[in-house]
Amino acid sequence: MTDIGMHVLELDTPALxxxxxxxxxxxxxxxxxxxxxxxxxxxHTKGIKIPAIAHKLLDAGAIGITCAKLSEAEVMAxxxxxxxxxxxxxxxxxxxxxxxxxxxxxxxxxAVDDIGNAVDIxxxxxxxxxxxxxxxxxxxxxxxxxxxxxxxxxxxxxxxxDLPGIQLxxxxxxxxxxxxxxDAAEKKxxxxxxxxxLVHTAxxxxxxxxxxxxxxxxxxxxxxxxxxxxGVTEIQAGGGIFGDLTYQKWGADTQFSLFILATICxxxxxxxxxVDAGRKAMNVEYSMPIVRDCPGAKFVRMAxxxxxxxxxxxxxxxxxxxxxINIIPGYEDLTVFLYDxxxxxRNGKVEVIWExxxxxxxx
Ligand SMILES: Cc1ncc(COP(=O)(O)O)c(C=O)c1O
Numbered sequence: 619m620t621d622i623g624m625h626v627l628e629l630d631t632p633a634l635x636x637x638x639x640x641x642x643x644x645x646x647x648x649x650x651x652x653x654x655x656x657x658x659x660x661x662h663t664k665g666i667k668i669p670a671i672a673h674k675l676l677d678a679g680a681i682g683i684t685c686a687k688l689s690e691a692e693v694m695a696x697x698x699x700x701x702x703x704x705x706x707x708x709x710x711x712x713x714x715x716x717x718x719x720x721x722x723x724x725x726x727x728x729a730v731d732d733i734g735n736a737v738d739i740x741x742x743x744x745x746x747x748x749x750x751x752x753x754x755x756x757x758x759x760x761x762x763x764x765x766x767x768x769x770x771x772x773x774x775x776x777x778x779x780d781l782p783g784i785q786l787x788x789x790x791x792x793x794x795x796x797x798x799x800x801d802a803a804e805k806k807x808x809x810x811x812x813x814x815x816l817v818h819t820a821x822x823x824x825x826x827x828x829x830x831x832x833x834x835x836x837x838x839x840x841x842x843x844x845x846x847x848x849g850v851t852e853i854q855a856g857g858g859i860f861g862d863l864t865y866q867k868w869g870a871d872t873q874f875s876l877f878i879l880a881t882i883c884x885x886x887x888x889x890x891x892x893v894d895a896g897r898k899a900m901n902v903e904y905s906m907p908i909v910r911d912c913p914g915a916k917f918v919r920m921a922x923x924x925x926x927x928x929x930x931x932x933x934x935x936x937x938x939x940x941x942x943i944n945i946i947p948g949y950e951d952l953t954v955f956l957y958d959x960x961x962x963x964r965n966g967k968v969e970v971i972w973e974x975x976x977x978x979x980x981x
């Protein structure tokens with residue numbers, strides 16, 4: 619039996635669903651922002667994980683997609699996506715061979731910050747007569763991977779241009795440390811500083827005669843600032859199509875489109891109800907989830923399988939065991955991958971069921 623055509627409230631719980639109209643609006647909103655700005659859009663799909671949705675992003679104007687992992691890129695390539703940036707290092711013989719293999723199916727690009735790794739990729743690519751596009755990753759302040767910005771990158775870039783199996787395509791960085799800055803002026807200043815170091819390094823490379831076509835950065839939490847910094851050519855913002863409480867906190871203006879349907883499984887005490895969805899059904903680390911359209915019910919505790927709600931007097935009178943509620947998750951990136959399926963819902967009815975194909979793709 620299929621769930622297609624069912625009312626969303628009839629689904630068994632917990633169930634992850636997306637409001638297709640709202641998601642479409644969010645996609646249009648993001649795409650419009652970048653088109654208007656003259657900066658290309660290469661949305662990150664690390665939280666999206668579904669090739670069919672990635673195709674919607676391309677249809678809306680994205681030039682390609684960004685993935686976190688090689689295995690996610692493999693899923694997207696198998697789903698027909700051609701232009702893919704793996705915004706991470708692909709290290710070790712097994713992965714390098716997979717990367718070169720994938721190059722036969724998609725024009726995949728990869729981040730590098732180590733010359734030994736670049737040599738390995740180049741050798742493997744050369745053996746099959748291909749080149750792999752690479753972006754040099756810089757650490758623009760997040761203190762994750764990447765070379766420190768500045769003149770040292772010019773030398774590294776020159777070495778890459780000497781490698782026969784590598785095509786240096788540009789520079790990338792992810793200024794994730796700025797997203798949570800609350801003060802708007804401070805956030806702007808810190809974003810400009812971080813992205814400025816990336817753009818400046820691209821300029822140094824170009825002055826040394828090295829072509830840097832791509833300068834890539836930006837996410838849902840900061841693109842309104844980063845996309846306006848001259849010299850940036852691509853923005854990686856992706857998760858905003860689902861909206862969520864963390865993105866809202868970080869200043870994104872896309873709307874909530876992703877929900878978890880859950881069932882009240884216990885109301886044994888006045889003022890307290892428990893739902894059948896806990897930490898295994900949603901992430902609570904970045905923001906505590908909230909109940910949609912029900913300010914009188916507030917999550918106060920999350921166990922592995924249970925979420926505990928505190929109810930105000932009025933809500934307490936209304937709630938019954940067996941009721942279904944919709945939850946707005948705290949952070950989509952750490953929620954979608956917990957599910958096998960994502961239900962696409964329009965006007966309350968299940969219109970499409972997507973397998974979360976990128977689930978478990980960690981390698
Ligand atoms: C490399 C990279 N780019 C961009 C982003 C922002 O992605 P999103 O817009 O989905 O939050 C992230 C988030 O972790 C990232 O790791």
